[in-house]
Amino acid sequence: MGNDALLTKLREALGKDAVLTDTDVTESYSRDMMPLAPSGRPLAVVLPSDVEGVQATVRACAEAKVPIVPRGAGSGLSGAANAIDGCVVLVMTRFDRILEVDPGNRLAVVQPGVVNLDFRNAVEKHGLFYPPDPSSYDWCTIGGNLSTNAGGLCCVKYGVTTDAVLGLEVVLADGSVLKTGRRTVKGVAGYDLTKLFIGSEGTLGVITQATVALRPLPQAPATLVAGFDDTEKAGEAVTRIVREGLVPSLMEIMDASSIKAAEHYLNTDLGTGDECQALLLCQSDSGGEVARRELAVIEQICNDCEATMAYATDDLEEGRMLMQARRVVLTALEEYGIWLTDDVSVPRTRIAELILGCQRISDEVGLRIAVVGHAGDGNMHPTIVYAPGSEEEFQRARKAFDDILEVALSLGGTITGEHGVGRIKREWLEREIGPVGIRVHRQLKQALDPENLFNPGSMFSMA
Amino acid sequence: MGNDALLTKLREALGKDAVLTDTDVTESYSRDMMPLAPSGRPLAVVLPSDVEGVQATVRACAEAKVPIVPRGAGSGLSGAANAIDGCVVLVMTRFDRILEVDPGNRLAVVQPGVVNLDFRNAVEKHGLFYPPDPSSYDWCTIGGNLSTNAGGLCCVKYGVTTDAVLGLEVVLADGSVLKTGRRTVKGVAGYDLTKLFIGSEGTLGVITQATVALRPLPQAPATLVAGFDDTEKAGEAVTRIVREGLVPSLMEIMDASSIKAAEHYLNTDLGTGDECQALLLCQSDSGGEVARRELAVIEQICNDCEATMAYATDDLEEGRMLMQARRVVLTALEEYGIWLTDDVSVPRTRIAELILGCQRISDEVGLRIAVVGHAGDGNMHPTIVYAPGSEEEFQRARKAFDDILEVALSLGGTITGEHGVGRIKREWLEREIGPVGIRVHRQLKQALDPENLFNPGSMFSMA
Numbered sequence: 071m072g073n074d075a076l077l078t079k080l081r082e083a084l085g086k087d088a089v090l091t092d093t094d095v096t097e098s099y100s101r102d103m104m105p106l107a108p109s110g111r112p113l114a115v116v117l118p119s120d121v122e123g124v125q126a127t128v129r130a131c132a133e134a135k136v137p138i139v140p141r142g143a144g145s146g147l148s149g150a151a152n153a154i155d156g157c158v159v160l161v162m163t164r165f166d167r168i169l170e171v172d173p174g175n176r177l178a179v180v181q182p183g184v185v186n187l188d189f190r191n192a193v194e195k196h197g198l199f200y201p202p203d204p205s206s207y208d209w210c211t212i213g214g215n216l217s218t219n220a221g222g223l224c225c226v227k228y229g230v231t232t233d234a235v236l237g238l239e240v241v242l243a244d245g246s247v248l249k250t251g252r253r254t255v256k257g258v259a260g261y262d263l264t265k266l267f268i269g270s271e272g273t274l275g276v277i278t279q280a281t282v283a284l285r286p287l288p289q290a291p292a293t294l295v296a297g298f299d300d301t302e303k304a305g306e307a308v309t310r311i312v313r314e315g316l317v318p319s320l321m322e323i324m325d326a327s328s329i330k331a332a333e334h335y336l337n338t339d340l341g342t343g344d345e346c347q348a349l350l351l352c353q354s355d356s357g358g359e360v361a362r363r364e365l366a367v368i369e370q371i372c373n374d375c376e377a378t379m380a381y382a383t384d385d386l387e388e389g390r391m392l393m394q395a396r397r398v399v400l401t402a403l404e405e406y407g408i409w410l411t412d413d414v415s416v417p418r419t420r421i422a423e424l425i426l427g428c429q430r431i432s433d434e435v436g437l438r439i440a441v442v443g444h445a446g447d448g449n450m451h452p453t454i455v456y457a458p459g460s461e462e463e464f465q466r467a468r469k470a471f472d473d474i475l476e477v478a479l480s481l482g483g484t485i486t487g488e489h490g491v492g493r494i495k496r497e498w499l500e501r502e503i504g505p506v507g508i509r510v511h512r513q514l515k516q517a518l519d520p521e522n523l524f525n526p527g528s529m530f531s532m533a
Numbered sequence: 534m535g536n537d538a539l540l541t542k543l544r545e546a547l548g549k550d551a552v553l554t555d556t557d558v559t560e561s562y563s564r565d566m567m568p569l570a571p572s573g574r575p576l577a578v579v580l581p582s583d584v585e586g587v588q589a590t591v592r593a594c595a596e597a598k599v600p601i602v603p604r605g606a607g608s609g610l611s612g613a614a615n616a617i618d619g620c621v622v623l624v625m626t627r628f629d630r631i632l633e634v635d636p637g638n639r640l641a642v643v644q645p646g647v648v649n650l651d652f653r654n655a656v657e658k659h660g661l662f663y664p665p666d667p668s669s670y671d672w673c674t675i676g677g678n679l680s681t682n683a684g685g686l687c688c689v690k691y692g693v694t695t696d697a698v699l700g701l702e703v704v705l706a707d708g709s710v711l712k713t714g715r716r717t718v719k720g721v722a723g724y725d726l727t728k729l730f731i732g733s734e735g736t737l738g739v740i741t742q743a744t745v746a747l748r749p750l751p752q753a754p755a756t757l758v759a760g761f762d763d764t765e766k767a768g769e770a771v772t773r774i775v776r777e778g779l780v781p782s783l784m785e786i787m788d789a790s791s792i793k794a795a796e797h798y799l800n801t802d803l804g805t806g807d808e809c810q811a812l813l814l815c816q817s818d819s820g821g822e823v824a825r826r827e828l829a830v831i832e833q834i835c836n837d838c839e840a841t842m843a844y845a846t847d848d849l850e851e852g853r854m855l856m857q858a859r860r861v862v863l864t865a866l867e868e869y870g871i872w873l874t875d876d877v878s879v880p881r882t883r884i885a886e887l888i889l890g891c892q893r894i895s896d897e898v899g900l901r902i903a904v905v906g907h908a909g910d911g912n913m914h915p916t917i918v919y920a921p922g923s924e925e926e927f928q929r930a931r932k933a934f935d936d937i938l939e940v941a942l943s944l945g946g947t948i949t950g951e952h953g954v955g956r957i958k959r960e961w962l963e964r965e966i967g968p969v970g971i972r973v974h975r976q977l978k979q980a981l982d983p984e985n986l987f988n989p990g991s992m993f994s995m996a
Contacts, residue, residue: 172880172882173776174772174880174881174882175775175882176776176881197778218721219721219725221719225718225719226718229696232725232728233696242969246969247969248969248970248973249966249967249970250966250970252878252947253880253945254879254911254945254946254947254950255688255689255878255881255909255910255911255912256684256693256878256907256910256947256951257947258682258693258732258949258950258951258952258953258954259947259948259949259958259962259966260954260962260965260966260970260974260992260993261729261732261733261737261977262682262695262728262729262732263970263973265695265725265729266724266725266728266729269721269724274724285780286778286779286780287778312638312639313636313637313639315749315750316749317749359822360823415715415717415718415719416717417637417638417717418637418638418639418718419635419637419638444719446718447717448717448718448719449717449719482716482717483715483717484715484717484719484720484721485722486720486721487717487719487720487721488719488721489721490721491721491722495722498722499723502722503712503713503722503723504712506709506710506711506712507711507712507713507723507726510705510711510981511723511724513980514724514977514981516980517976517977517979518976518977529723530723
């Protein structure tokens, strides 16, 4: 089947408005938010509205031997949703319905095109909580979250996307529909196919529905901020907080570069002093006296680790203002150039070493690197800033990006904590998991997608 | 390679004391605790002490085309570790070392032969908590827990085994060693191979090491017990407790038959009255005032649901005595015959229907069925009692066992919540997950174990 025949077939099956070929439109669906990743020119963008539409697309593309790149909103940071030349981009945003919220069983059934924030708000009306909260939560979709096993600020206490999912509906490479998992809290009937598809970055199938477990809505958070004139002292505080058995609902760290950018952007002094090398932000959502006690213990630990300042509040608005410094960092960095954010996880005891490593790399490449990170789980986002239009600075930024991965691996960490491998860390995946690991990946991909239909060349190559 | 050559090769590689062929010995390693499951006569029992020994066994058996059945202590309840004729039983109990406990990162590295309770005790010395607590926790091994994705009483608050595992070391069918996962809290580098092997019941590889995430040690539990003269009222209480947003650290239910057996065995009156149809046992490990408040809300809900009695205590010893009724049920049932315990999960709102269904089945088959279950997560263990030596009663028990699965599926549940599929629920697995699900299982098995070396015929058949 030639390309024209494929397009005709897709239009017949899905309707004309679901098959787009205008290059202005297809271009707009050809990339996610990662500047490092290559992207190609799609043959078409297809927007199905139901499972039958996905099945028809998959079957037609399989017959025509045209690869499929599934995607959601395109908020990804690894190029995993980037088009390749001549592919069909399968956009799942029209799967935008919340099919069920069941408070008695604390679960919901949701389509992949629903925006994370919309879903959070919908279940909150039932007094329920969907924890995964990637930074892009106001525009990323549940489907993208599932495909990348997205995290966020919640993970220190509530885990990542995979921890919240009970079951999936997936269209496989032959167009058949697989239902994985269950609606019950526990279940061990067969292999855990659900968690195999979660985080597989669109390489194994197209997720068309998810059944997710919800939690009770937590209490409004109390907030603590602490400054340190020495990164290692901040790292020691994190280690002691973990060792003390505390589980804050949020524990973020900002390095000196992030603090300065935020202060400049907000035109304020965070009260940390000129010598501040690290800021720790913690929240407890345990409520009332318990939250106050938890933060008091954390404050004491920070003081024991020679914090230059430590301040706790259970005033919600004041907490929001303190958290603002963390939230504005990426926007603040835009004043200095284009940012390129990396994503590594290290053991929680090695956070200071990672930050100091990034400072060394910053000096070496001569570019600003600001580190923000989820200290509670060791997932750090060193963010490199380079001048727009300068290919030379871009190449230095790319080198810094790789050097950071090198440091993370040397600390016993991983090359990606939550953004994924996609089209930018394929060689690094191979390095992290080794030849046996890559071989097993290829065997599983070959088993489920023998013609390499879904997102070929992303994550790892078949050769 | 013939069997004699294989045995010679194994003895050369592992030492004579690691390769046992005396039929008295091999017989003792040929079954787990599930009376329904068939078992065969192994060619040999092999007890390796290191990864190289496992690799040598796997390679030699592959060459000789002799199937391998991996096992731990043999506490399983699905026959998943039962020998088949002419197989090598690969016993992992000599992998009995805790390699590392890291309180700063709240993780441990453990070998599969370590007994669950020994591991719990070892990490507790560091103020840490390993949640999975199957009933057999004083003799089952971590490796068996991993292979079956074991649960326990902790699951309502702390999840099952898979939720606690960061990474694995696995010997594959070609003898190569795969390392999955990581030492960090978060990580999305590649497919989630860790969770694919967990719960795969020894069909995909031999687990030789696990890196597990630990939690802070919880507070000593406060305990509540409530009696109901109507099963549906107890079920309604469970639903309301869930909907209210409470997460007790334990929530167990006993039906009338379980209560009577426990009372008879303990020679005591649980204070529930003659008409008691269901007993609810809840614990909170939140500590102090918070635990008291949580149980007070639960008590109020029970009273709103017309509990005939409800009593809460934060006295540890009194709590232990109240919990004893739950703990002795299986032992108590032995006074009436041999017990055969089933394992289903249903949505938490359907627990009463499951219990009432079991009472109906009990009447139909004319056998005592006592239901105990993890009400907090809907995982129920209806336990059928039949006369020893009576083939006719055994057949009726088998029928009841299947009928219970039927009821669970009709309630939107699953055929196994934590015991696994093994050799007793293969047809039921196919029924629950359907032809596409079974096909995907076969494709994955074929991909990782093309010669069907590991535990062939368990869980599902390749044909």
